[in-house]
Amino acid sequence: MSKETKWAICSTCDINCGLLVTVEDGKVKSIKKNPDHPLTPNSICVKGTNANKYITHPDRLTHALKRVGERGSGQWEQISTKQALDEIAEKMKQLIAEDGPETIGSTYGWSSNAGAASRRFMNLLGSPNWTWTGYVCLANSTVPSKATYGFWQFPDFHNTKCIVLLGHAPGPQRWTAEYLWIKDALDRGAKLIVTDPRRNSYSDQADIFLQIKPATDSAYLLAWINVIIEEELYDKEFVEKWTIGFEQLAERMKEYTPEWASEITGAPANKIRDSARMYATTGPAVIPWGAVPDHHANSTQTLRALTILRSITGNLDVPGGELLMGYHPEISSDDEFELNERLSPEQRKKQLGMDRFKLLSWETLEKTGPAMEKVWGKKYSNQVSGGAMAHPASMWEAMKTGKPYRLRALISQCNNTLNSYPNTTHIYEGLMNLDLLVVMDLIKSPTAQIADYILPATHWLERPNLFNYWDWIPVYQGGQQSVQAPEECLHDWMLWRELGVRLGQEKDWPASMEDAYDERLKPAGLTWEKLSTQERASAPEITFKKYQQTGFGTPSGKVELYSSIFEELGYDPLPSWIEPPESHVRKPELAKTHPLTFFTGMRENYWFHSFGLGRSTKELRSREPDPRMQIHPDTAYDLDLSDGDWAWVESTSGKRIKLRSWLSNDTHPNVVRVPHGWWYPETTGSDEPGAALSSLWKSADAVILHDSDEYCDKEQGNFQLRGLACKVYKVEDGTEGTSYAI
Ligand code: SF4
The missing domain is CATH 2.40.40.20 (Barwin-like endoglucanases)
Known part of the structure; x- marks a missing residue:
């Protein structure tokens, strides 16, 4: 009997815990936390421990399926994966010949490890209509940070003295690593401020809990800025030396008093004032990312308010504050692998939704390029894939109506599209009108059920994974493949290579994913084999206040409280309150x-x-x-x-x-x-x-x-x-x- 232990990376959620997988005779026997893992020691949840049940589940897809009846009729023919890829590529060639490469769209979801590969494929194809579920949360947090201070922040939980949780509640069974970091900080005596429409798992231990009405986050955040400026609680030296636009900001914030915010949020004004004081004076402080600010029709202004709070309180890139960590020097980045420079300016302009929503589109990625290149050495900095995305609802509309042009094909990878973006009816009407819908997944999801082809995916237990935290922090690790996938299952990454080769991209693709990993690890002097079996992970020593040498990655080189990028795009360069679309103020009826x-x-x-x-x-x-x-x-x-x-x-x-x-x-x-x-x-x-x-x-x-x-x-x-x-x-x-x- 053979028995071995693999260091794997769980990709079930966005935490990506490093786990220990015991394998006997080619089968998973147990999945346990890894106490020796350098990045996520002892982090695991029930989704991770039960992951083996997914790959052995009777509903697991193990063969490619081709639709033979009406779309959605449930009639399928089992074919080889190779035949499916051949036919999909031929259909794509036909559609591109008729309507250009922009008629092809793609989307993917969290459990895929192939986001950068999918974007590479789309860039080489010439289509700007690439998107992913990050459009709904996480990735859409990044651009306001880049516009304000040139990188996406990461909280230094290990040294912080104050944590603010905006409706974000990591627990033992969700975001476990972050739960453990927060627990450690609280055990050390860090202050805790919690805001949420309901009492959550942190409310009782919070020093201040603001029970607010949903979608009113930006109101109390603007009031915090008001209090911090009015009471001169900001870091004067930092503001003086490293920011622009403070006077305009102070003028704008005058109207946003705690009393004003109290009317909107339902939280008492004195608590809003006290929480602002606590955040500003108990530093270093962090406001970790959570999905709540990403889910509003005033998200961007909410996120801008957060970036301004982090900046004026002197919490940027200091121990215990919000780290702007940059890229790991020993590994080529995701955005380099994406080959963004290969998508022509003409094709970029065709990105669906860019006519209205410019900040997450190609237009902004181009505008932020020079400063990002100067400070971080990367022109197309897509941290967490948060840039140059097609707007999902605009994609469904183009499928459905042909306006502004027809989107005729969609490749949906590990993304139950019908259920991953708002308005299922709109998505359904769009997808049903496609000439080609390809779904790659582990199970016959609702979206797969209306596909033309379903491709059987591999699970993270069945594939190697070079994980670099999507260029968010300068860390990388090698997750080993634990077991073999069923023969016809296709590695997520290989889907894009295989399609690329069939569509004339062969010279631009490494022969295998391991070859690609070797190439990316060359600056480290490592091979994939050595990383995954010996070195395991790399995290260079953290350095602070790097901006003192380089400036910030913004057009001015300073923190732009008044954003020149926003102004250039025609958006409000200062944060403001925007009434939610269905508030009882806007629509009392x-x-x-x-x-x-x-x-x-x-x-x-x-x-x-x-x-x-x-x-x-x-x-x-x-x-x-x-x-x-x-x-x-x-x-x-x-x-x-x-x-x-x-x-x-x-x-x-x-x-x-x-x-x-x-x-x-x-x-x-x-x-x-x-x-x-x-x-x-x-x-x-x-x-x-x-x-x-x-x-x-x-x-x-x-x-x-x-x-x-x-x-x-x-x-x-x-x-x-x-x-x-x-x-x-x-x-x-x-x-x-x-x-x-x-
Ligand atoms: S928190 Fe759970 S689901 Fe997420 S990566 Fe860790 S083990 Fe996997």
Whole structure:
């Protein structure tokens, strides 16, 4: 019997824990935390320990499938992966010949390790219509930071004295490594400020907890800036020497008093004032990334307020503050691998959505290029792939209407597209109108069910992974392949190479992913073999205040409180309050028709986003059998809902989804929490009413979300997932049993 232990990287969520996988006779026996891991020691959650259940699940795709009936009819022919790739490439050639390369789009999701490879393929193809789920969170956080101080910050949890959590609640079963870092900091005595519409797992231990209305984050953040300036709590020396636009900022912030913010957020003015003081005077302080600010039609201004707070309090690039770490010198970056320079200026201009939402598009990547190159040596700095993305809703519209031109093909990799962006109906209408939809996944997701070709993917246990934190921090590690994938499953990275070779890109692709890794590791004098079996990881010593030698990576070389990039693009160069699209201030009439407010987009404990195999795995699904809507008991009482009752949540779109009531005093009486990404894999293929596309329309939050421009952030096109009006009512036919047979 052979037995070995592999150092693997879990890619189930964005933490990417380093884990120990014990393999016996080619099969996974256990997955455990790795106490010796240099980056994420002892970090693991139930999604990681159960990962082997995904690859051995009976629903796991092991062969390529070709649609033979009507789209979505569920009729498939099993073919070889090679044949599928050949046919897909031929179809793409035909579409490109007819409508140009921009008629091809692509999107991918978290569990893929091939984001840079997909962008390389698209750049070489000549299509600017590349996007990914980072458009909805994470990646859309980066550009406001780059515009303000030239890099995306990373919190120094190990030395900080104050942590601010904006609705962000890492726990033992979600974002585990970050949970452990925060726990250590709190054990050391760091202060904690928490803001959230509901009491979360940190509220009780917080020094200050602001219970706010959903989607009002920028109001209290602007008030914090007001207090910090008015009370002269800012770092005067830093502001004087290293920022521009402070006077304009101070003038703009005068109107945003804590009393003003209290009216909007519902949090007491004195608590807003006290939290501003605590943040400014208990430094070094950090405000870690969390998804909440990314989910609003005023996201960009919220994110700008955050960057300004970090800057004027002197927390940039100091121990215990917000590190601007730059690139690892020993590994070529993701954005270099993407070959962004190969996409021509003419093709860049065709990026869908760039006419309205410029900040996350090619136009901004070009504008930030010179300063990024000067300071960081990278012209096309796509940290966390956060730049030059096509706007998803504009892609669905181009598929559906042909405006401004037809998008005729989409390659969707490890991304349940129908359920990963807002407005499932819009996405569905677009995808159904495609000439070619290719889905690569581990399971027949709802999106796969309407594809022309389904390609069987590999799981992270089955592939090597050179992981460099998407150029966010200068760290890289080598995750070993633990077991062999089924023969016909295609490595995520190889999909792009294989298609590229068939479409004339052969000379631009390494022969294998390991060859590509060797090439990228050359500056380190390492091979992939040596990294993955001996060195494991590399993290150079952290240095601070690098800007004193290089300046900041902005056009002025300083922190741009007044952003020249924003001004050049025609956007407000200073942050301001923008009323959410469905607030009861903007639309008071909604108080009568849709009296409650809902928010969604939160991470769940047992699966990441819409990950189907998590919901198919008994060990996980038994912990959360149904999608639950958190609602206050008083509100539930008024609606005649008891704990466990099924209820409809209906948005102003007129669409509704069915969720189980979860009565909880932790939420505000006017606020309902809707879970993210639900579908029911167990109903796949069923003819029961409502079971189409694995009952996608029954409980998916995307069904009731909007994606029209009114609901998009005007700078980046970010979508409003929070603070939306709804009504809740009991399911007419009474309380249903569980929808899942455990
Ligand atoms: S937190 Fe859990 S799911 Fe995320 S990488 Fe770690 S083990 Fe995997």
